[in-house]
Amino acid sequence: xxxxxxxxxxxxxxxxxxxxxxxxxxxxxxxxxxxxxxxxxxxxxxxxxxxxxxxxxxxxxxxxxxxxxxxxxxxxxxxxxxxxxxxxxxxxxxxxxxxxxxxxxxxxxxxxxxxxxxxxxxxxxxxxxxxxxxxxxxxxxxxxxxxxxxxxxxxxxxxxxxxxxxxxxxxxxxxxxxxxxxxxxxxxxxxxxxxxxxxxxxxxxxxxxxxxxxxxxxxxxxxxxxxxxxxxxxxxxxxxxxxxxxxxxxxxxxxxxxxxxxxxxxxxxxxxxxxxxxxxxxxxxxxxxxxxxxxx
Amino acid sequence: xxxxxxxxxxxxxxxxxxxxxxxxxxxxxxxxxxxxxxxxxxxxxxxxxxxxxxxxxxxxxxxxxxxxxxxxxxxxxxxxxxxxxxxxxxxxxxxxxxxxxxxxxxxxxxxxxxxxxxxxxxxxxxxxxxxxxxxxxxxxxxxxxxxxxxxxxxxxxxxxxxxxxxxxxxxxxxxxxxxxxxxxxxxxxxxxxxxxxxxxxxxxxxxxxxxxxxxxxxxxxxxxxxxxxxxxxxxxxxxxxxxxxxxxxxxxxxxxxxxxxxxxxxxxxxxxxxxxxxxxxxxxxxxxxxxxxxxxxxxxxxxxxxxxxxxxxxxx
Numbered sequence: 001x002x003x004x005x006x007x008x009x010x011x012x013x014x015x016x017x018x019x020x021x022x023x024x025x026x027x028x029x030x031x032x033x034x035x036x037x038x039x040x041x042x043x044x045x046x047x048x049x050x051x052x053x054x055x056x057x058x059x060x061x062x063x064x065x066x067x068x069x070x071x072x073x074x075x076x077x078x079x080x081x082x083x084x085x086x087x088x089x090x091x092x093x094x095x096x097x098x099x100x101x102x103x104x105x106x107x108x109x110x111x112x113x114x115x116x117x118x119x120x121x122x123x124x125x126x127x128x129x130x131x132x133x134x135x136x137x138x139x140x141x142x143x144x145x146x147x148x149x150x151x152x153x154x155x156x157x158x159x160x161x162x163x164x165x166x167x168x169x170x171x172x173x174x175x176x177x178x179x180x181x182x183x184x185x186x187x188x189x190x191x192x193x194x195x196x197x198x199x200x201x202x203x204x205x206x207x208x209x210x211x212x213x214x215x216x217x218x219x220x221x222x223x224x225x226x227x228x229x230x231x232x233x234x235x236x237x238x239x240x241x242x243x244x245x246x247x248x249x250x251x252x253x254x255x256x257x258x259x260x261x262x263x264x265x266x267x268x269x270x271x272x273x274x275x276x277x278x279x280x281x282x283x284x285x286x287x288x289x290x291x292x293x294x295x296x
Numbered sequence: 297x298x299x300x301x302x303x304x305x306x307x308x309x310x311x312x313x314x315x316x317x318x319x320x321x322x323x324x325x326x327x328x329x330x331x332x333x334x335x336x337x338x339x340x341x342x343x344x345x346x347x348x349x350x351x352x353x354x355x356x357x358x359x360x361x362x363x364x365x366x367x368x369x370x371x372x373x374x375x376x377x378x379x380x381x382x383x384x385x386x387x388x389x390x391x392x393x394x395x396x397x398x399x400x401x402x403x404x405x406x407x408x409x410x411x412x413x414x415x416x417x418x419x420x421x422x423x424x425x426x427x428x429x430x431x432x433x434x435x436x437x438x439x440x441x442x443x444x445x446x447x448x449x450x451x452x453x454x455x456x457x458x459x460x461x462x463x464x465x466x467x468x469x470x471x472x473x474x475x476x477x478x479x480x481x482x483x484x485x486x487x488x489x490x491x492x493x494x495x496x497x498x499x500x501x502x503x504x505x506x507x508x509x510x511x512x513x514x515x516x517x518x519x520x521x522x523x524x525x526x527x528x529x530x531x532x533x534x535x536x537x538x539x540x541x542x543x544x545x546x547x548x549x550x551x552x553x554x555x556x557x558x559x560x561x562x563x564x565x566x567x568x569x570x571x572x573x574x575x576x577x578x579x580x581x582x583x584x585x586x587x588x589x590x591x592x593x594x595x596x597x598x599x600x601x602x603x604x605x606x607x608x609x610x611x612x
Contacts, residue, residue, distance in 0.1 A: 137316040141585045144547035145565065146320075149581040152569040153327035229441045233551055236443050237566050249441070256447055256555070263451055270444035277439025 034286020040279035044272075048095040057086035059093040059246045068262045079264050081254065087264065091272050094246030097158060099276065101231035105165040106224045112166070113173025114209075114216050120174065121181025122204050132178065138171040147230070148239060156239045165227060172223065173216050180212035214291035221284030225277045232273050248273050306596060313589055321582040322366050325574055336379055336574060375582070376575030380568065385579045388564070393583075395465055395476075395560035399549050402476055403483035404542055411488035412495060415534075416527055419499025427496070434489045442548045446482040446555040453478060463557040479556045483548045490541050491534060498533040502526050532603050539595025543588040 047054065057076075063084030071079040071087075078087040120131040138146070150164040184190055185208070193207045234240040235249025243250065248269040255265030328335050333346035350356055357365075369376070375385040418427040437445075453460045466475030502508065503526060511521045550562030557563070561580050568576040 133312075133316070136313065137320060140313050140317055140589055141320070141581070142543060142547040142550075142588055144550055145581055145584045148550070148565060148569060149321075149324055149577050150327060152572075152577045153324055153574065154329065156569070225439055229439070232441050233443060236441070236551065237554060237569075239566075239569060249443075252441075252444055252447065259447065259451055259455055263455075266444070266447045267451070270441065270447070273441055273444065274436065274439050278435060281435055281438055 031286065031290070033282050034290060037279050037282025037284075037286055040275065041283065044095065044276050044279060045099065047092055048099055051089070051092035051096075055086065055089040055092060057089040059085060059089040060244045061085060068258065068265075070262070071264050071268075078268055079262070081251075081265055082258060087268060090246040090251060091248070091269055094241075094248050094251060094269070095272060095276075097235075097241050097245070097247045098228055098231045098249075098273070101161065101165070102224045102228045102276070102280070105162055105169065105227045105231075106220055108166050109169040109223070110173055110216060110220045113170035114177045114213070116170065117174035117177025117179075117216075118181050118204055118209060121178035122185060122200065122208065124182075128178070131174065135171045135175050138168060141168075143168060144230070144233065147234070148237070151234070151239045156242065158241055158245075161231065161234055161240045165230065169223065169227070172219065176215050176219055177212070180215050181208055184208045184212050218284060218288045218291060221280050221287060224280045225284070228273060228277050228280065306593065310589060310593060314586070317582065317585045317589070318367060318370060319363070321578050321585070322363050324578050324581065328574065336572060338572065370582075375579035378568075378573055378576050380571040380573040380576070385575045388576055389561065389579050389583060392559060392561050392564040395558050396549055396553065396562065398472055399476055399479055399483070399553070399558065399560060400542075400546060402473070403480040403487065403545060403549075404538075406480050406484035407487040407491060407545075408538075410484055411491035412531065414488075415492040415495025416499055416530065418492060419496040419503070419530065420522075422496075422500065430489070430492050430496075434493055437486055437489045440486070441551075442482055442486050443551040443555045445485060446479065446552050449478050449482055450555070465558055476558070479552045479558060482552050482555070483545055486548060487541055487545050491538065494537040495530055495534045498530040499526060501533070502529045505529070532599075535599050535602070536595060539592060539598075542591050542595075546584055546588060 063080065065084065066076075066080055067082050067084045069076050069080040069084070071077065073079065076086050076088070078091065080086055081090065116131060120128040146168055147161075147164040150167060151160050154160040154163065181204075189211070190203060190207055193203045198207075231240060231247075232249030232252070235247040235251075236253045238250070238253065241247035241250055251269040252266050255262070255267070255269065258265050333349040334341055336349055337345055373386055375389065377383075378385045378388045381388045414426065414430060418424070418430050421427060450462060454462045460478050461475055464475050466472050508521060508525055511525050512518070516524075549560065550565060552558075553560040553562035554566055561583070565577060565580045568574075568580070
């Protein structure tokens with residue numbers, strides 16, 4: 001093992017040189033990362049929206065004669081579930097809920113949390129410490145448990161799932177944005193804008209926000225992955241979409257009852273979750289590299 | 297600065313957070329739309345029962361009096377009465393605590409066993425095969441729901457290979473370790489990717505530190521340098537990550553317990569939602585939050601005990 005670290009000076013130089021070359025290559029590769037991620041997400045969105053065109057079967061039509069058909073048999077590309085419902089149709093229609101959560105929950109908390117963080121960081125003082133204590137408080141709870149508890153009180157439904165995520169998930173954005181704003185407030189361009197007598201609102205939204213937004217935008221992609229998984233998790237626990245509405249997590253939960261005979265029921269909806277999740281993380285990685293390169 | 301570093305201040309902070317946690321868990325019950333008594337009783341609603349519940353929750357008194365009553369009960373270890381189990385919520389929660397604590401510790405240890413060698417090695421040999429593999433696995437596992445991973449492991453190891461049981465908690469220490477292996481592995485795999493990445497980064501950073509050059513110049517054998525200087529310092533840097541993520545790992549147990557039908561707090565939480573057993577939901581939420589706060593405190597203490605630099609310079 002020692003040989004690979006104790007090297008002659010030329011070897012060390014070689015290492016540095018290959019590292020630099022690697023970095024250049026990775027800049028191109030990173031842009032590819034973003035493109036691949038966007039293409040994957042685009043495929044998922046199109047498939048979900050065009051579900052009625054892509055599959056002729058309805059996701060809720062029960063076919064008692066062909067339950068648990070294996071993939072590829074009887075005109076069912078991905079097989080059927082315990083009620084003979086077409087799995088492909090259920091995945092395509094079910095994805096609507098999961099993608100709606102990924103976009104709907106993420107965008108609202110992104111905007112809300114960013115605003116709160118911006119105001120707290122810019123104004124400082126009592127408002128800032130009050131808001132940040134609330135943020136600390138939310139971080140003391142395990143997110144999933146807090147969301148389950150809120151849904152428990154409100155009653156399980158898709159809308160209450162949105163509501164629970166909205167109530168809890170803005171805190172990460174607020175924390176990130178506040179840190180960014182506190183740093184920005186001391187910088188020349190903000191001081192200049194304030195010296196020109198611009199209003200607080202204008203300084204916050206026209207000067208600080210455009211210069212600091214990249215951090216929360218990158219985080220929102222990570223958060224979108226989290227929300228997709230969260231939506232599936234809540235569906236799995238029976239706290240999101242209620243039957244017979246198809247949803248990926250709920251489908252995995254149903255499929256688990258049949259893992260001894262029909263492996264595809266639980267496996268394939270999970271692959272759909274992973275596909276969309278990977279798409280969002282690739283976009284996040286690509287954006288991170290693009291936006292950070294722009295800052296340099 | 298005392299030798300305890302910022303510990304006293306942290307304890308004060310802890311008390312404030314604890315106060316906030318009770319406040320949140322208290323207000324949880326107020327989220328129930330409409331008449332809580334009606335929601336709790338459902339079809340078994342009678343006027344007398346409704347009045348009894350209103351009295352128990354103190355709904356007819358001012359809100360601060362209600363909170364005072366709630367806190368008074370909490371200090372006596374009373375988390376309310378489970379409507380479903382016909383027992384005190386504290387008893388019900390106590391009965392389900394064991395499997396969850398066992399699972400959390402088991403998966404935390406398993407994650408360390410899996411990720412420390414891999415992360416350290418990946419850091420020593422960046423862009424080696426192992427490093428590339430962990431990178432791909434990291435991207436995948438990040439987008440992989442823990443409960444689904446659990447089902448896949450069940451499919452492979454229980455349904456096809458018949459190596460592990462499908463569900464159950466087992467009996468005795470060996471039984472628990474055997475029955476809980478797949479659930480713990482499920483959680484540990486998700487957890488270890490984070491650990492591998494941070495240990496890798498920490499190893500790379502430590503290798504560039506000046507004290508490593510010093511150690512090498514002293515003529516210490518390289519394997520000794522690796523073990524006594526690089527590994528130790530890298531692991532030290534990872535402890536904070538370990539503690540923070542241990543808290544997230546608790547969320548994972550909720551899902552994994554439901555996949556493997558383990559009689560723990562996560563299963564209790566979800567079944568209580570279905571049974572509309574609000575006091576139990578409230579109690580479990582409170583307990584989980586307290587657990588996380590304690591884990592964070594423990595991480596801080598461990599860190600300052602192992603590394604005297606920690607807590608000396610941090611002002612806030």
